[in-house]
Amino acid sequence: MRERQMYKLIGQEFSEQYIVKFEFPVNKTRRHVDILCLNKKYNEGLSELIAIEVKVRDWKRVLHQAYSHLFFADNVYIALHEKYIPKNHQKCEEFLDAVGIGLISFNGKANILKEPRSSELINSIRKETIINKIIAKL
Amino acid sequence: MANNDIRWYIRLNLAREKDLLVKHSDLYHGLLIDAHILETYPKAITGFLFKLGEKPFIIDPITYKFSIYEFVEKNWYSKLLEAYLEGIIEEKECLLPDDFTDEHDLEIFVGRVLRYQENIVEEVLEDLGLFGLTGKLKPEIILAPYFVISSPRDKWFDMNIKCLEIAKNKKGDSKLYGVITLEKRLLFNDVFIDSVVEKYNIEGVDGYFVWITNFREEVVDAEYLKKFIEFCRKLLELGKPIINFYGGFFSLALSSLHVLNGFTHAPCYAEFRDPYSEGGPLPVRYYFDDFHNKILPTDAEDICTLAEKEEIDIGGCDCEVCEKYDNIGEINLMDATEHYLLARANELENMLNSDPNTIIKSNNKTMENMKKIDKIGKYKPFYQHLARWNNALVDSF
Numbered sequence: 001m002r003e004r005q006m007y008k009l010i011g012q013e014f015s016e017q018y019i020v021k022f023e024f025p026v027n028k029t030r031r032h033v034d035i036l037c038l039n040k041k042y043n044e045g046l047s048e049l050i051a052i053e054v055k056v057r058d059w060k061r062v063l064h065q066a067y068s069h070l071f072f073a074d075n076v077y078i079a080l081h082e083k084y085i086p087k088n089h090q091k092c093e094e095f096l097d098a099v100g101i102g103l104i105s106f107n108g109k110a111n112i113l114k115e116p117r118s119s120e121l122i123n124s125i126r127k128e129t130i131i132n133k134i135i136a137k138l
Numbered sequence: 139m140a141n142n143d144i145r146w147y148i149r150l151n152l153a154r155e156k157d158l159l160v161k162h163s164d165l166y167h168g169l170l171i172d173a174h175i176l177e178t179y180p181k182a183i184t185g186f187l188f189k190l191g192e193k194p195f196i197i198d199p200i201t202y203k204f205s206i207y208e209f210v211e212k213n214w215y216s217k218l219l220e221a222y223l224e225g226i227i228e229e230k231e232c233l234l235p236d237d238f239t240d241e242h243d244l245e246i247f248v249g250r251v252l253r254y255q256e257n258i259v260e261e262v263l264e265d266l267g268l269f270g271l272t273g274k275l276k277p278e279i280i281l282a283p284y285f286v287i288s289s290p291r292d293k294w295f296d297m298n299i300k301c302l303e304i305a306k307n308k309k310g311d312s313k314l315y316g317v318i319t320l321e322k323r324l325l326f327n328d329v330f331i332d333s334v335v336e337k338y339n340i341e342g343v344d345g346y347f348v349w350i351t352n353f354r355e356e357v358v359d360a361e362y363l364k365k366f367i368e369f370c371r372k373l374l375e376l377g378k379p380i381i382n383f384y385g386g387f388f389s390l391a392l393s394s395l396h397v398l399n400g401f402t403h404a405p406c407y408a409e410f411r412d413p414y415s416e417g418g419p420l421p422v423r424y425y426f427d428d429f430h431n432k433i434l435p436t437d438a439e440d441i442c443t444l445a446e447k448e449e450i451d452i453g454g455c456d457c458e459v460c461e462k463y464d465n466i467g468e469i470n471l472m473d474a475t476e477h478y479l480l481a482r483a484n485e486l487e488n489m490l491n492s493d494p495n496t497i498i499k500s501n502n503k504t505m506e507n508m509k510k511i512d513k514i515g516k517y518k519p520f521y522q523h524l525a526r527w528n529n530a531l532v533d534s535f
Contacts, residue, residue, distance in 0.1 A: 027436065027467065064516045071440050098513040121443050125465060 003034070003054050010052060010079050010110040011035050018050065019134065026072065026130055033069060035079075038134050047131055049073045052104065057084035059092050066101055070119040072127040075102065077116060082107035144393040145381060145400030146486060147196065148479075151175055155405050156186045158476050165483040168194030168278055170402050174203070176258060177214040184262040187275060194278035197255040201283040202319060202413055204233040205294065209416070222250050222283075235285075235293035248283055248304040255280045256312060279345070280309065284317035286351060286413050290330040299337050306342035313344040317383060318373075319413070322350045322358070325365035335372045346373060347402075349383035354410045356386070356431045356523040363388065363530035370397045384411045387430035387485060388527055391497050394489035395535065406432065406478040422471045425478040428452050428504045429521045430485070435474065437517065439467035444511040452507045457481065494535040498528045 004022075011020040018037035025032045035052035042048075051069035055062035055078070062078045069076045078096075082105040086092050093114070096103055100117030104110050145167040148159060159169070169187075176183050176197065187195060203209045204219065210231045226243045227233070238244045259275050282305035285294040302316045316338055324330055338346065350366060370392065373380045379399040382389040386409035389401035403409045407420055423432035426441070442453035455466075459477040463469055469477070501524040508521055 063514060067514060067516050068436070068440060071443060095514050121440075121447060123439070123443060123465065126467070 003056055006054050006056070006079065006081070006106050007035055009108070010054065010104060010106060011037075013104075013110040013112070014050065018048075019138070021134060021137070024130075024134070026133075027126075031065070033073075036073075036130075036134065038131060042131065042135070047127075048075070049127060049131065050075045050077070052077045052079055054079045056081045059084070059086065060095075063092075063095055063099075063101065067099060070099065070101070070121045071123050072130055074118055074122065075116040076100075076119065077102040077104050077112075079104035079106055079110065081105070082111075085113070144390070144486060144489070145379070146390075146482070147381070147400065147402040149198075149402055149404040149408055150183065150186070151404050151408070153179055153182050154472065155475065156182070158405060158472070158479060160186070160189060162476075162479050162483070163190055163193055165479060165486075167400065168196065170196045170198055172198045173200050173218055173254070173258075174209075174212070174214040176262075177217045180262045181266060184259050184275075185266065187259055188263060192274060195259075196277050196279050196281065197258065199251045199255060199281055199283060201251060202285045205285050206414055207232045208414060221254050222247060233285075235297045238297065244300060245304050245308075248301050249308050251283045252280050252305060252308055252312070252314075276312075278313065279315050280305075280312045281347070282306075282314060282316050282343075284319055286319045286321065287324070287334075288321045290324070290327060290333075295334075295337075299340075302338070302340055302343060306340060309342070314342070315345045315347055315379075315381075316340070316343050317347045317349060319349040319351065319383075322353050322362060325350065325362060325369055331369055331372065335369075335376070338373075339376050343378070345379035345381070345399075346376075347381050347383040348373065348398075349411065352410060352412045353384070355388035355527075358526075360526040360529035360533075363526065364534055367392065367397055367530065367534040384408060386410075387482075390482070390485055390489060391492070391527075391531075394492040395494060395497075406475040420471065422469065422474050424466065424469055424474050425481045426453065426520065427455060427481050427484070428507075429524070431520055431523065432478070433520050435469045436467040437520070439465060441511070441517060442466065445507070448511050450507045450511055452504065452511065455481065457484075494531045498531055501525075501528050 007022045014020055014037045018039055021036045023032045023034060024036040033051045034054040037050040039046045039048040051073035053062050053066035059080055062080065066076050066078045078101060085105050096114060100119065102112065102116030103114040105113050147168050147170045148166050149170045150159060171183060209215055226247055227237050255277050263275065283301040284298055287295045305314055318334065318338055370380055381400040381402065382398055383402055385401035386403060389398055392398045393400055422435055424435040424438040425432050426438050445452040457477055457480040459473050459480065460466060504521060505524055508517065512518065
């Protein structure tokens with residue numbers, strides 16, 4: 001299964017509460033975010049941003065990519081195909097715990113295995129710019 | 139202020155760099171200008187030199203490019219070919235050492251390359267009607283023709299030596315340097331390196347530029363760095379200045395440790411050069427002082443955020459450029475270039491009376507600090523070269 005096929009189905013898990021965007025560019029030099037979700041109640045002060053980085057396999061690589069999103073997203077997940085989540089995933093868990101990133105497994109359906117911690121690294125100006133970009137494209 | 143003990147030359151390649159180099163002309167020793175850049179922008183470059191007044195400059199005759207096929211379609215190619223080789227060699231796509239069979243023709247070629255460097259700037263200025271500095275705008279140093287040596291049996295090796303021998307008899311009052319250009323794997327051939335040092339030891343030559351091709355100081359492993367130090371030390375025994383033709387912070391460090399007498403790079407790029415590459419547009423990269431390396435501006439900002447959160451002393455430049463930005467991730471190309479120049483000047487000043495232990499300690503501190511904030515090793519590719527540099531310095535000093 002290719003990554004892009006996973007986006008829509010993972011996005012569906014968040015679509016009730018969030019505006020969901022795929023491959024969203026966050027600035028000139030940074031690569032895009034695979035799945036970016038903005039709380040639908042952003043107008044009421046609930047401007048929660050969720051960023052999800054998706055890979056079929058290679059948890060280390062997707063973790064490095066997702067890490068950059070901690071600087072503007074309140075909550076960050078990595079999503080991997082169920083088959084490629086390490087069986088003895090203690091090391092993976094340690095890294096995820098260290099940085100507060102959540103884990104989603106996917107096999108036809110998304111399954112949140114680990115919830116993230118709220119990011120303490122947010123650059124509020126960057127976050128606001130991205131939110132405005134999402135709103136502008138609605 | 140320029141540190142007169144270490145000769146920091148800046149290569150001027152792009153018209154947009156001129157204003158910055160005028161603004162900060164007190165920071166660096168001199169300029170190095172490729173002949174093909176001069177041919178492409180003659181008025182802009184010579185006007186710029188006129189404006190700078192008596193700042194030392196050198197013209198790189200880039201003769202090596204005529205032995206490489208990739209450049210034959212360029213506009214400047216035929217102009218320089220005419221200046222150096224008209225009537226000697228028919229226009230062809232790629233020079234070979236065997237093309238110079240006639241000693242007399244070789245003498246003419248060498249003479250033309252030297253005279254080109256000495257006279258081209260003033261000739262263009264006269265055409266522009268700018269006479270105020272005639273007689274004063276001469277290059278600080280002239281370079282003998284040079285070609286890339288890619289193997290011990292490469293015929294360009296002998297040709298380079300012949301050119302240098304001829305040049306020393308034609309240099310007049312000018313200071314003459316040889317350019318020793320080797321592919322980096324040759325550093326490990328000790329017998330060959332000894333023969334290079336022996337053959338380039340020519341009386342009448344005033345100094346040498348060294349160019350190890352594709353030598354990325356922050357990428358090559360420690361063994362290459364050690365071999366480079368060894369090579370430079372052997373050359374220093376010739377008793378003449380040795381300057382790295384393309385180098386960055388590691389070359390600055392070696393200069394402060396008296397293994398080199400100076401180094402050269404362009405503003406924020408060209409710290410290494412692949413002779414076979416044409417170059418291309420420059421992405422914006424931010425020079426991160428603690429790493430002595432350029433990284434994406436957004437990564438620089440993220441690292442500073444992490445450091446601030448953990449109260450670790452990493453990042454956070456307070457130069458006049460960075461102070462303008464709340465968010466260094468947004469820095470533009472020209473500001474990133476200016477920041478680089480200021481950062482390099484700061485490094486140069488800090489390197490006065492430096493010793494290997496100080497440099498090693500500083501690198502160790504950076505790596506320790508990064509371990510504390512880089513929990514998943516995401517940023518390791520940006521600073522892991524510091525360990526290799528320390529390895530080379532520990533073993534070499």
